[in-house]
Amino acid sequence: MVEIIATVESIEQATALMPYIDTLFFGEETFGLRLPASFTREEQATLIQMAHQAGKKVTIAVNGIMHPEKMTLIPEYLRFLRAQQVDQIAIGDPGIIYRMQQNPDCALPFIYAGETLVTSARQINFWGRKGAIGAVLAREVPFGEMKVLAPQVDLPVEVLVYGATCIHQSKRPLLQNYYNYTQQTEAKDHDRGLFLSEPKKEETHYSIYEDSHGTHIFANNDLNLMAQLPELTAHGYHTWKLDGLYTRGTAFVQIAALFAQAKAAIEGEQLSPADAIALSDKVQALHPENRGLDTGFYLIDPDDIK
Numbered sequence: 229m230v231e232i233i234a235t236v237e238s239i240e241q242a243t244a245l246m247p248y249i250d251t252l253f254f255g256e257e258t259f260g261l262r263l264p265a266s267f268t269r270e271e272q273a274t275l276i277q278m279a280h281q282a283g284k285k286v287t288i289a290v291n292g293i294m295h296p297e298k299m300t301l302i303p304e305y306l307r308f309l310r311a312q313q314v315d316q317i318a319i320g321d322p323g324i325i326y327r328m329q330q331n332p333d334c335a336l337p338f339i340y341a342g343e344t345l346v347t348s349a350r351q352i353n354f355w356g357r358k359g360a361i362g363a364v365l366a367r368e369v370p371f372g373e374m375k376v377l378a379p380q381v382d383l384p385v386e387v388l389v390y391g392a393t394c395i396h397q398s399k400r401p402l403l404q405n406y407y408n409y410t411q412q413t414e415a416k417d418h419d420r421g422l423f424l425s426e427p428k429k430e431e432t433h434y435s436i437y438e439d440s441h442g443t444h445i446f447a448n449n450d451l452n453l454m455a456q457l458p459e460l461t462a463h464g465y466h467t468w469k470l471d472g473l474y475t476r477g478t479a480f481v482q483i484a485a486l487f488a489q490a491k492a493a494i495e496g497e498q499l500s501p502a503d504a505i506a507l508s509d510k511v512q513a514l515h516p517e518n519r520g521l522d523t524g525f526y527l528i529d530p531d532d533i534k
Contacts, residue, residue, distance in 0.1 A: 229466065229495065230461060230466045230467075230468060230491045230494065230495060231250045231251060231384075231466060231467045231468065232248065232249045232250050232251070232468050232470065232484070232487055232488060232491060233249065233250065233251040233252075233253050233287065233386065233467065233468065233469045233470065234248075234249045234251070234252065234253060234469075234470040234472065234480075234484050235253050235254065235263065235264050235391075235470065235471050235472045235473065236252050236253070236254050236264065236265070236275070236472070237264035237265040237472060237476060237477075237480075238265060239271060239274060239275060239278070241477065241480070241481060242275055242278060242279070243278070244478070244481045245480075245481055245484055246278070246279070246282045246284060247485075247488075248481070248484040248485045248487070248488035249284065249470075249484055249488070250284060250285060251279075251284060251285040251286065251287055251315075252275060252279050252284060252285075252286050252287070253286075253287045253288075253289060253318070253469070254267055254272070254275060254286075254288065254289065255267070255272070255288045255289035255290065256268070256269075256272070257439055257440060257441075258292075258298060258301070258305075258440065259289065259290045259291075259292055259294070259298065259301075259302070259305060260288070260289030260290060260291060260292060261289060261291050261292050261320075261394075261397075261441060261444075262392075262394060262418075262444055262471075262473055263289055263473070264472050264473050264476070269308060272288070272309075272312065273312050276312045276313070276314055277312075280313070285315040285316070286314050286315050286316075287314075287315065287316050287317065287318050287339065288309055288314050288316075288317045288318070289317075289318050290302070290305070290306075290317045290318065290319050290324060291318045291319055291320040291321075291341045291343075292320065292321065292441050293320065293321050293399075293441070294321045294323055294324065295399075299321075299323055299324075299327065302324055302327050302334075303327055303331045303334045304334075306327075306328065306331075306334035306335075306336055307333060307334045309336060310333075310334060310335075310336055314336065315337065316336065316337040316338060316339055316361065316362075317336050317337070317338050317339070318338070318339045318341040318364065319338050319339070319340065319341060320340070320341050320342045320343060322358075324338075325338070325358060325359065337361050338359065338360055338361065339360060339361060339362040339363060339364060339386070340352070340355035340360040340362070340363045340364070341363070341364040341386075342355075342363075342364075342366075343364075343366060343394075344366045344368060345366065346363055346364060346365055346366045347365075347366045347368070347369055347373075348377065349377045349380035349381045351363075352365075352377075352381045352382075352383055352385065353380075353381060353382050353383070355383075356382050356383045360383060361383065361384075362383050362384040362385070362386060362467070363381075363383050363384075363385055363386065364385075364386045364469070365377075365385050365386065365387050367388050367393045367451070367524060367525065368525050368533075369525065370525045370526060370527070370528045370529070370530050370533065371456070371459070371460075371526050371527065372528075372529060372530040373530050374387075374460075374463065374465065375463055378463045378464040378465065379464070384466070384467050385464075385465060385467060386467040386468075386469050387453070387460060387465050387467065387468060387469065388451055388453075388469045388471060389451070389452075389453040389454070389456075389457065389460070389468040389469060389470065389487065390450075390451060390452055390453070390454070390469075390470045390471065390483060390487065390511065391450055391451060391469070391470060391471025391472065391473060391474075391475070392435070392446045392447070392450050392451075392471055392473050392474050392519075393446060393447040393450070393451055393524060394444055394445070394446055394447075395434075395445055395446060395447050396443075396444070396445040397441070397442055397443065397444050397445075398442050398443045399441070399442040400442060400443060401438055401442065401443065402436075402438065402442075402443040403416045403422070403436065403437070403438040403443055404416065404438060416437060416438040416439075417437055417438070417439065418435070418437040418444075418473065418474075420437065421435075422435070422436050422437060423435045423436060424436055424445065432448050433448055433518070433519065433520065434446060434447070434448055435474065435519075446474075447524070448520055449519070449520035449521055449522040449524070450474065450475075450515065450519050450520065450521050450522075451521075451522070451523065451524045451526075452508060452511050452512070452515070452521045452522070452523065453523060453524075453526060454486070454487065454490060454504060454507050454508035454511050455501075455504045455505050455507075455508040455523075456504075456523065456526060457487075457490050457494060457499070457504060458494060458499055458501070458504055461494050468487065468491075470483065470484055470487060474516060474519055475514075475515060475516055475519075479514045479515075479516070482514050483511055483514050483515075486507050486510055486511055486514075489507065490504065490507055
């Protein structure tokens with residue numbers, strides 16, 4: 229069975245998403261990376277209850293690199309999540325695994341989400357032996373390598389099939405440093421809509437923002453693998469992630485509905501290549517006009533990656 233995981237930006241959007249997804253993905257900015265919204269503890273409890281009442285699962289983002297001041301807060305946060313009976317957490321910092329081992333009362337099932345580190349079956353299976361129940365595949369892995377990896381892994385592997393791709397994160401406050409140098413006062417969060425362009429390539433659009441985890445820079449184009457879904461599922465990739473960081477409101481809900489339509493067709497063995505392309509075109513129509521859309525690393529020949 230295919231699992232559709234989707235980020236969420238509000239309780240209202242969660243209600244609208246529920247018929248189309250299997251797992252909600254959210255959290256709070258202190259611990260979670262690149263989320264569409266940061267929810268209070270009360271809101272998180274409400275969302276978890278809503279999801280469970282609808283028969284859905286919840287993954288909480290605890291995937292930041294936890295410097296000492298944040299790592300000390302981890303046990304209390306995990307105890308809160310455990311009290312809310314959250315299904316699982318996504319983590320990237322191995323220190324959190326250590327904290328759970330040292331504090332069994334806050335231990336939770338976890339998915340290893342080490343970003344660019346998760347590129348091989350050996351890496352995925354290693355974290356499986358450390359207790360992971362799943363892993364998030366790096367977005368830089370092309371399909372040529374995914375085909376080799378799939379039969380070797382012992383865990384479910386999550387693949388981003390729609391949304392923004394972060395290509396650089398620095399703990400340094402690069403935007404604030406720039407504002408200090410240029411004597412400006414500007415907002416730095418992702419709602420500000422800042423982006424970088426390459427010299428002599430004004431059409432490039434590398435979104436950038438800053439939060440307590442540092443500075444985040446995103447690929448020029450977002451990802452859409454709708455047309456590749458039959459191929460992905462045929463090779464065992466049944467866990468699909470939809471990221472709504474830059475696709476907001478009802479547009480993201482409608483895109484989730486299209487992926488749910490594709491899921492139903494694939495499970496019924498009724499999604500033809502032409503149907504997949506038609507659905508992909510509908511995703512394109514709903515995608516923000518100021519953001520590009522392509523297949524990322526998916527179609528790149530592995531031999532061409534240096």
